[in-house]
Amino acid sequence: MIVLDLEWNQPFGGRRMEEIIQIGAVRLAEPGGTVQDWFNMHIRPSIYPKLSPVARKLPESAQALTAELDFPAAYQAFLDWCGDDSLWAEWGAQDHGVLAANAAYWRMPEPPVTACVDLQAAFGRTLGIGIGRRVALEQAVEYCGIPLIYEFHNALYDALYAALVSAWLTKDALAASVPPPSTGKPRRRRSIRFSPVEYPRQPRQKVGVFPEREQVLNSRQARLVPCPLCRTPGAVESWYPQGDVFYGTFRCQEHGRFPVRMSVTRQKDGWQGRRVVPTLTEPERAAFAAAHQHEPFQCRREKAKRRKRHRKKGKGQSKPGA
């Protein structure tokens, strides 16, 4: 099993794809097993040569800027290192999507991953906390009593820490987080058919602030999106996560299906979304396709309906399917 972690240059100022600047990974005999091997490479950013303010704070960002390897060379070395190991694990299960997006951008083969264990979700299951509550790697490492020898936000060390945490997870929690292997069909078939109509650049819309992250995703404010051509609203039904960014789609009866992208970030007073109907450039399509391979967040029904159902139950009138 390969435990992967990436560091990347975040999209900012009109950017659309995370550009990877470090690939770190360790190989385990099995989840929780001994570390057999490791991989670490810094990558010189070449799509966006300037680092984002967040990426600049990474402990190893200087190594990326002076790295000799570009993405294609480092990725090829990583593919060679992976060999036939197609069971991966990641903290949050988003990294292979970012890797796939970068690979697609450079027109290189997809990551050879057939199943990916979301160690973060498995950690939540082991603890018995809700799926929407995500524990940061630092907290999990501390919780497990693992000595804090290495600094965080270095891809190799984060992969190592995640691998060590995996020893602490229950078998049940781990098993449940392995998605079934893909059917072998090319993934492109699952891609969404967006409206071919061109539309003007769409404004950003603020959503929230809400006390919980899931409330941002569930809110009408986030989910009801006006068609970029006729302004008739359509509803987003599920969000596909890609780090702090969520992708969804909605339909206009007349103009077809459109993409929605929403970043959700923590503010001083809660969680806030920034939503936009993006223009479909090639990196945007790649990022969307990568996110679309993740387990989606299904939006819940409106609060009013749930309250009503709850009240009925209280009176002992609950009917199946009511």
Ligand SMILES: [Zn+2]
């Ligand atoms: Zn329309």
